[in-house]
Amino acid sequence: xxxxxxxxxxxxxQLLKQKKISSxxxxxxxxxxxxxxxxKVHACVxxxxxxxxxxxxxxxxxxxxxxxEPLTGIPVIIKDNMCTRGVKTTxxxxxxxxxxxxxDATVIQKLKAQNMVMLGKANMDEFAMGSSxxxxxxxxxxxxxxxxxxxxxxxxxSAVAVAADEAIYALGSDTGxxxxxxxxxxxxxxxxxxxxxxxxxxxxxxxxxxxQIGPITKTVTDCTLVLNAISGHDPRDSTSAPYPVPEYTKAxxxxxxxxxxxxxxxxxxxGMQKEIRTSVETAIRKxxxxxxxxxxxxxxxxxxxxxxxxxxxxxxxxxxxxxxxDGVKYGFSYQDTNNMWEAMEKTRQFGFGAEVKRRIMLGTxxxxxxxxDAYYLKAQKVRTLIKQEFDxxxxxxDALITPTSPTVPFKLGEKVDDxxxxxxxxxxxxxxxxxxVPAMTVPAGFADGLPIGMQIIGRHFNEETILRIAFAYExxxxxxxxxxxx
Amino acid sequence: MxxxxxxxxxxxxxxxxxxxxxCSCSADYANAPPNTHVCPICLGMPxxxxxxxxxxxxxxxxxxxxxxxxxxxxAKFDRKNYPYPDLMKGYQISQYDAPMGQHGWLSLDIDGxxxxxxxxxxxLEEDVAKLTHRTSSEGENYSLVDVNRSxxxxxxxxxxxDISSPEEARQYLMKLRAILQYLxxxxxxxxxGSFRCDANISIRPVGSTEYLTKVEIKNMNxxxxxxxxxxxxxxxxxxxxxxxxxxxxxxxxWVDDKEITVSQRSKEYAHDYRYFPEPDLPPLxxxxxxxxxxxxRLPDLPEARRDRFISQYGLPLYxxxxxxxxxxxxxxxxxxxKIITGSKEADQKKAKIAxxxxxxxxSRMLNxxxxxxxxxxxxxxxxxxxxxxxxxxTLSGPAAKAVFEDMFQSGKTAxxxxxxxxxxxxxxxTEIDNIVTQIIANNSxxxxxxxxxxxxxxxxxxxxAMKASKGRANPGMVREILLQKLGGK
Numbered sequence: 008x009x010x011x012x013x014x015x016x017x018x019x020x021q022l023l024k025q026k027k028i029s030s031x032x033x034x035x036x037x038x039x040x041x042x043x044x045x046x047k048v049h050a051c052v053x054x055x056x057x058x059x060x061x062x063x064x065x066x067x068x069x070x071x072x073x074x075x076e077p078l079t080g081i082p083v084i085i086k087d088n089m090c091t092r093g094v095k096t097t098x099x100x101x102x103x104x105x106x107x108x109x110x111d112a113t114v115i116q117k118l119k120a121q122n123m124v125m126l127g128k129a130n131m132d133e134f135a136m137g138s139s140x141x142x143x144x145x146x147x148x149x150x151x152x153x154x155x156x157x158x159x160x161x162x163x164x165s166a167v168a169v170a171a172d173e174a175i176y177a178l179g180s181d182t183g184x185x186x187x188x189x190x191x192x193x194x195x196x197x198x199x200x201x202x203x204x205x206x207x208x209x210x211x212x213x214x215x216x217x218x219q220i221g222p223i224t225k226t227v228t229d230c231t232l233v234l235n236a237i238s239g240h241d242p243r244d245s246t247s248a249p250y251p252v253p254e255y256t257k258a259x260x261x262x263x264x265x266x267x268x269x270x271x272x273x274x275x276x277x278g279m280q281k282e283i284r285t286s287v288e289t290a291i292r293k294x295x296x297x298x299x300x301x302x303x304x305x306x307x308x309x310x311x312x313x314x315x316x317x318x319x320x321x322x323x324x325x326x327x328x329x330x331x332x333d334g335v336k337y338g339f340s341y342q343d344t345n346n347m348w349e350a351m352e353k354t355r356q357f358g359f360g361a362e363v364k365r366r367i368m369l370g371t372x373x374x375x376x377x378x379x380d381a382y383y384l385k386a387q388k389v390r391t392l393i394k395q396e397f398d399x400x401x402x403x404x405d406a407l408i409t410p411t412s413p414t415v416p417f418k419l420g421e422k423v424d425d426x427x428x429x430x431x432x433x434x435x436x437x438x439x440x441x442x443x444v445p446a447m448t449v450p451a452g453f454a455d456g457l458p459i460g461m462q463i464i465g466r467h468f469n470e471e472t473i474l475r476i477a478f479a480y481e482x483x484x485x486x487x488x489x490x491x492x493x
Numbered sequence: 494m495x496x497x498x499x500x501x502x503x504x505x506x507x508x509x510x511x512x513x514x515x516c517s518c519s520a521d522y523a524n525a526p527p528n529t530h531v532c533p534i535c536l537g538m539p540x541x542x543x544x545x546x547x548x549x550x551x552x553x554x555x556x557x558x559x560x561x562x563x564x565x566x567x568a569k570f571d572r573k574n575y576p577y578p579d580l581m582k583g584y585q586i587s588q589y590d591a592p593m594g595q596h597g598w599l600s601l602d603i604d605g606x607x608x609x610x611x612x613x614x615x616x617l618e619e620d621v622a623k624l625t626h627r628t629s630s631e632g633e634n635y636s637l638v639d640v641n642r643s644x645x646x647x648x649x650x651x652x653x654x655d656i657s658s659p660e661e662a663r664q665y666l667m668k669l670r671a672i673l674q675y676l677x678x679x680x681x682x683x684x685x686g687s688f689r690c691d692a693n694i695s696i697r698p699v700g701s702t703e704y705l706t707k708v709e710i711k712n713m714n715x716x717x718x719x720x721x722x723x724x725x726x727x728x729x730x731x732x733x734x735x736x737x738x739x740x741x742x743x744x745x746x747w748v749d750d751k752e753i754t755v756s757q758r759s760k761e762y763a764h765d766y767r768y769f770p771e772p773d774l775p776p777l778x779x780x781x782x783x784x785x786x787x788x789x790r791l792p793d794l795p796e797a798r799r800d801r802f803i804s805q806y807g808l809p810l811y812x813x814x815x816x817x818x819x820x821x822x823x824x825x826x827x828x829x830x831k832i833i834t835g836s837k838e839a840d841q842k843k844a845k846i847a848x849x850x851x852x853x854x855x856s857r858m859l860n861x862x863x864x865x866x867x868x869x870x871x872x873x874x875x876x877x878x879x880x881x882x883x884x885x886x887t888l889s890g891p892a893a894k895a896v897f898e899d900m901f902q903s904g905k906t907a908x909x910x911x912x913x914x915x916x917x918x919x920x921x922x923t924e925i926d927n928i929v930t931q932i933i934a935n936n937s938x939x940x941x942x943x944x945x946x947x948x949x950x951x952x953x954x955x956x957x958a959m960k961a962s963k964g965r966a967n968p969g970m971v972r973e974i975l976l977q978k979l980g981g982k
Contacts, residue, residue, distance in 0.1 A: 090540045103539065110533050112540060211539040216772035244542050245774050324772055327572050330583020331537045335638070347636070351576060374574070374767035383769060 011036035012172045013490070016081055016229040019175055023070055023080050030070065030080030033175075034063035034124050037082040041126060041173045044493045048149045048158075050167040052087050053095050054127040066122040076121035077232040083118065084174040086165045087128040088135055089220065090209040091115055094125070098211050099143035100133045102332045102339045102358035112209020113244065114178060114220050114237045121236055126174055129164030133360045134329065135185055135213040137161050138432040141423050142362045149419070150192060151491035152457055156416035159189030159432075165223045166193040171493055176233055177223040182213050183317055184412070184436025186221045187448040191411035191460020194450040194489065196230050196477065197223045199436075201468045202443035203248035206241030212328040214321035215246075217440040226487060227449065227478040231255035234470060250468060258471035259478040264298040266405045266476065269305035274409035274435050274462075286452030286459045287410045290480065294408065297479045302404065309396050312389045313438035314430065319373045319386035320441070325363075326370030332358060365426065390441050397442040401466045406473055409435050411448040411460030435462060445470045449477045450486035496696040496734065498727045499704060500662050501654035504669060505647050506679040507620060507687040508552045513644040514619045515543030515586065522641035523685065535644035537581030542773050549617060549646035550593070550777065552678040554787050556648060557594025557615040559672050559794055564784050568593045568616075570771040575764065578636065579621040581643050589768040592616035593777070599652075599672070600796060601664050602814065610665050611653035620645040648679070654693065654704070659723035663716055666690060667818055671795040674820040683715050690719055695740075696730045705730075706740040710754055712747045722747035726754050798823055806830050807841030812848045821867045826851055828873035833880070846880045854894065858901050870904030871897075879907035887911065887918050891964035920967045922974065925958075928966060929974045932958045943979060951975065 011033050014022070022028045038056055045051060059082065066080030085091060088098045090108035092115075097103045111119065118125075132142035140148040140163025148163045150156040151171040158167045162179030166189035169177050179186040181199035190197025198221045205220045212218060222233035238252040270291060275284055295301050334340030334354030341353035359367070373382035400407065412435055422429040439446040444467055451461035461480070465473035481487055513520050516534035534541045557564055571589035597612035622643040626636050650669065656662050670681035670688055681688045695707040710726055713719045726745070733740055745754040770776075793801075795817040802813040802823075817823045829847045833840050851866075855876075859866055879900065882888045888896055888911065899910045919925060932954055933940055939957075943950035951972075958971045 088540075090538075096539070098539070106539065108533075108538065108540070110538075208542050209540040212773075214772075243544055245544050246542075246772075323769060326767075327574055327582075327584045327769070330574060330576060331539070331581065333576065333578070333583065335578045336536060336581070337538065345633075347578065351578075371767065374769055376765045376767075379767075379769075 012040035012175075014175060015225045016077065016175055016232050017226065019081050020075075020077055020079075024075060026070070030063040030066040030124060031060065033080065034059050034082050034126070037126055037174060040171075044151070044171050044173060047154055047493060048151050048167045048171050048173075049146050050129055050148050050164040050171065050173055051084060051127040052097055052099060052130050052143075052145055052164070055094055055125055058094065059124050059126045062122065062124045066124060069122050076236075078118060078121040078123055078236050080122060080124060081175050082124045082126045084126050084129045084165060084168040084177045085115070086131055086162050086177070086179050088131060088180055088211040088213075089114060089178060090211070091125070091128065094128065096128065096211065097145070098134045099131045099145050100359065100363070101144045103211075104144075104339065106338050108209075110209065113206035113241045115209065117237050117239075129162070129168055129177060129179075131164055132161035132185075133363050134211065134325070135161040135180055135182055135218075136325070136362050136366055138184070138188055138429050139417075139419075139422065140164060140189070141419060142360060144360050147419055150416045150457075151493055152194065153416065155418055156457065157192070157419050157421075159192035159412070159416065161185040161189075162197075162223065163189045166190045166195055166197065169193070169195045169223050169225060170491060172490070176225070176229055178220060178233070178237070179223045180210055180213075180218055180220050181436075181440065182217045182219075182321060183440050184433040186223060187436050187446060187460070187462060188412050188433060190223050191448040191462075192416040192458060194453075194458035194460075194486065194491075195223055195225060196227055196447065196449055196481075196487070197221065198230050198234065198447035198470070198473075199439065199445060200234060200238065200470055201248070201445040202440075203246055204445070204468065204470070205237050206239070206244040206247045208241055208243040212324075214324040215328060216324060217317075217321055219440070227474060227481045228256070228259060230447065230477070231259060231474055234474075248468065253471060255471060255474055258474045260475050261479045261482045262298045263294055263476060263479050266299045266472070267403065268294060268299045268301045268476070269400055269404035269407045270301060270303045271305045271307040271310065271400070271407055271409060273307050273310040276413050276434055279410065279413040280415060280454065282452075282454030283410045283413065283415070283459055286454070287408070287461050290451040290461045290484075291408050293480060293483055294476065297483060299476070305400060305404070305407070307396050307400060307438075309389070309392050310438050313393055313441055314434055316386040316389040316393070317437045317441060318369065318430065319382050320390065322366040322370030323373045323383050324370065326367045326374065329359070329363065329367055334358070362426070393438055394442045397444055397464075401444075405465070406476055407464040409462045409464065411435060411462040415454050415457035415459060439464055443467065445473060447473050447477055449480055450489075451480075451484075452486060453489075494734070495699040496731050497699050498657055498659075498723075499654045499695050499697065500656040500658075500723060501693040502652045502656065502662060502665060503691045503693075504650045504652075504666070505689040506650065506673055506681065508549050508646040508648055508678055509680060510546055510548045510552065510646055512546055514546050514549055514617070514646040515644055518644065520645045522645070525641055527637070527639035527641060530641040531643070535581065536640055537583075537643075543586060543771075545774060546646060551787060552646075552676070553593050553615060553617045553648050554779070554784065555676050555791060556650070556673065556678055557597060558784070558788050559676055559791060560594065560597035560599055560612050560615060560650070562594030562597030562612060562615055564594055564779050565591060566779055567591060568777040568779065570774045570777075571768045572771050573618075574767040577621075578638060579624050579643075581622060581640065585618055585621065586771055586774070587618035587649075588616035591776075593779070599665060599668055601661060601668065603661060603664075608661075610655045610661070613651040613653050615648065615650050618647050618649060619643070620647040654695075659720045659727065662692065662723050663720045666716055666719060668795065671818050671820065675792055675794050675798075677792075686714070692719065692723060694723055694726050694730070696727060696734070705734075706742045708740065708742070709744045710747060711744060711757065712749075714749065718747055718749055721752055722754055725752065729754065795820075795823070802826070806844040808845065808848055812845070812852060815852050816848060819866070821865065822851060822856075825866050825873060829877050829880070832874055832877040839884075843877070843880050843884055846883055847876060850876065850880070850897065854897055855901070858898070869901070871900050875900060875906050882907050882911065886920055886967060889918050889964070889968060891959075892918065895964075918967050919962055919965045920970060922970065925966055925970050925974055928958050928961050929971060929978060932961060933975075933978060940979065
């Protein structure tokens with residue numbers, strides 16, 4: 008069978024189940040695709056070919072002997088900030104360039120329980136800080152739709168791996184848009200689940216109160232299958248929610264009757280690319296056609312404070328989360344000194360990249376005595392207001408619809424020297440992390456051959472509704488079927 | 494000028510939980526080789542998260558209740574940020590502005606007067622790794638990190654500056670330690686570092702309400718060290734002021750072998766810990782019913798026990814206070830007291846004899862052998878039997894001492910030893926008569942001294958008779974028969 012690498016999870020699962028293909032064949036096809044396109048896109052920092060083939064053989068044994076799980080034997084690429092036992096987990100940082108975790112993240116354990124096949128680890132912005140994957144200390148990743156453009160970030164490698172058919176699906180992490188923005192930039196499906204839905208244990212922390220792991224897939228149905236696999240309470244993550252996990256595939260109904268959707272005008276920001284507005288408005292009209300009731304005049308006025316609050320809260324948490332990298336226990340260690348303090352300082356000076364250091368400094372400053380009230384505490388209050396605003400709007404609407412980002416993918420190098428422009432790239436996604444609610448992006452059009460994403464935002468722990476909307480839209484449109492020419 | 498001393502104590506006590514504060518590693522690392530009680534969590538590896546040990550929360554609430562604190566309805570953990578190689582994550586999970594217990598007190602007995610020493614707060618945090626600083630044979634300095642201790646639950650008890658002398662400080666610590674031991678939440682072992690104390694000390698002119706510069710004292714590794722260090726420091730500060738000098742706000746370390754405090758300022762950073770709420774842990778909510786359940790389960794605490802020892806067993810305050818300072822000693826005494834039977838008066842007499850032995854020779858021998866009363870070979874039943882032999886006159890002074898030493902070493906019962914060694918008291922008047930006759934015959938000088946009115950000569954003769962009987966003669970009878978024979982009163 009040709010082009011196995013192009014399969015979705017759903018298709019591959021059927022073929023595996025019917026024993027029309029084996030996991031080894033599927034894995035080899037993916038690895039071959041990877042070998043072919045990786046030099047153009049640079050999505051992976053580690054390719055674990057031998058392990059993948061072993062896991063595939065193992066999966067084939069399971070398939071021949073028993074009932075198989077939806078993800079059994081299906082090749083995946085994991086963002087390189089999730090700990091994988093025995094496989095390097097670099098966070099795309101010099102600091103962890105050779106770090107091999109002695110343990111698996113909970114999501115990895117869950118995927119292993121379904122006999123996943125891990126092809127490798129995906130490139131990202133260093134420690135997940137960035138919106139273009141250009142902050143990777145290793146190399147930048149290129150957008151398969153236009154190799155001169157960025158894939159978005161920080162989960163750029165994961166989104167590209169799926170868009171370029173290197174993997175059948177991927178896991179990303181999202182702190183302020185890091186799944187949704189690159190998924191939107193690469194015309195794939197990406198979801199940030201509700202904060203607490205998926206265990207963060209083993210996810211190298213950037214901003215603990217905002218980080219969340221989620222799927223990046225080719226279709227909405229695939230997204231539900233991955234979400235089913237990775238969700239659930241984890242006693243090792245005290246912030247994971249003790250709620251039962253619904254069977255998400257049951258949410259996939261192709262009509263939107265009785266759903267009320269709100270369109271918050273603040274997300275159609277000034278300076279937004281014209282084609283984005285038109286495409287997303289067209290998409291919303293499609294949702295209306297599918298039976299949803301749309302209110303075009305919703306206002307979430309506190310949205311304008313989200314970016315400022317985010318850039319206090321996230322760096323503050325990061326400044327503490329990244330304090331452990333001192334060269335004493337693991338990772339990069341500056342040795343050429345006889346002085347302990349100098350060794351620790353130099354380790355951090357040379358081990359971290361510019362953006363990481365910028366955020367550590369921002370956060371350290373915001374938490375300092377005399378500034379705490381004006382910055383951190385104020386930002387927490389803004390956070391409460393933004394949460395309340397979302398809660399109130401969800402009393403009226405089942406979901407909110409916005410663009411995923413204000414522009415289509417920009418050129419590599421275009422924004423690297425202008426952090427504020429780069430930060431603005433997440434202006435539509437980061438309020439959602441601040442509120443902790445779930446949101447996903449689906450392909451919703453193109454402008455000059457570059458993808459446009461539509462963001463669907465839902466209530467706390469109500470991923471079903473946004474999956475239903477995404478599914479209905481996907482069934483009614485063809486965007487997700489387009490493939491980049493590589 | 495007259496000065497008064499003001500002391501505030503901060504105690505850190507490791508909790509006796511089976512596992513560490515935020516991971517499942519064993520917290521009992523005392524005899525473990527370095528870095529064997531570790532996992533990715535307490536090593537602070539990338540991606541790990543803390544999960545709260547509920548037992549540690551319970552122990553801290555128990556302690557706060559025993560110290561008469563108000564238990565917060567809402568508490569939370571915070572991150573205390575500072576870089577140091579003993580701190581695996583670069584921050585310590587601690588509690589900043591919402592501790593579990595606040596506004597408590599501990600009662601002290603100062604020369605028979607009760608004094609309340611106020612407790613500011615009780616909170617929970619994690620211990621750090623242990624650094625050992627070494628110098629290689631080439632003269633190069635290096636440090637070793639043992640992570641076994643990292644993440645062990647550590648309870649901090651902060652006292653108000655209510656303490657006015659080193660002796661009060663010593664008593665405060667003894668009482669606090671006894672409470673922790675009674676609750677079973679900490680070993681309270683200062684030498685092993687499971688119970689640590691830092692002190693803030695300042696002086697001020699008597700009658701003044703303002704504090705002078707306060708000095709923090711660290712490195713005090715025993716109760717004696719706390720007493721000596723504070724005593725030294727109170728003197729030092731008076732001397733500085735007396736010479737018209739100026740006190741500096743600083744941290745000073747106690748140097749045990751030199752018996753002095755030395756400045757440790759070593760360009761100490763103006764510490765800004767940048768506390769902020771720990772985002773990895775949800776806030777703690779203390780439900781009233783749960784707190785009441787914990788309160789109801791609190792065991793008898795030292796003070797209540799002391800009062801009971803006085804009322805129930807008739808012990809003097811002095812004995813009761815000493816006994817209850819150690820949970821195990823008090824337990825031991827109480828077991829003895831429960832075994833003793835008889836009339837109330839006879840019981841109380843025996844209980845007092847038991848207390849005398851426990852606080853006297855027994856304690857001395859435990860100290861001398863470095864052993865603990867909870868491990869002794871002398872069971873409470875055996876001690877009570879021994880007390881019975883003293884009470885009924887079978888054993889007296891020196892013989893009793895010899896018998897107890899044997900019991901302590903061999904674990905035999907008193908009657909076995911008495912039987913083996915023929916050590917029982919001689920209360921047979923004929924036998925004593927014989928001994929006394931012999932003594933009178935051999936000590937004519939003392940006899941004539943006595944007859945000439947020298948009272949001391951009688952004591953000498955009694956002593957000779959006791960010696961001749963190898964201490965077994967009933968001393969009262971010896972005296973009586975001697976007086977009869979010498980025609981005295």
